[in-house]
């Protein structure tokens with residue numbers, strides 16, 4: 001079993017190295033819609049998710065995208081602030 005675990009170890013390391021290089025969007029950690037304040041994953045069903053300048057944005061519905069587009073930076077700040085605060 002030793003060679004097998006070696007291969008697994010190598011794959012894991014390679015995977016981590018790949019991930020560091022990957023330009024993945026910053027995840028949106030808000031549990032509410034930054035536009036409407038509605039709960040995500042609530043009664044409204046699946047959140048409306050898109051990427052804005054490398055930042056993942058989750059809105060409660062597609063209608064909120066219109067408001068987001070009016071002042072994207074305001075909402076991006078909200079999402080990034082939530083990301084900076086550790087969960088208790």
Ligand SMILES: [Zn+2]
Pocket residue numbers: 033035036038059060061062063064
């Ligand atoms: Zn909405």
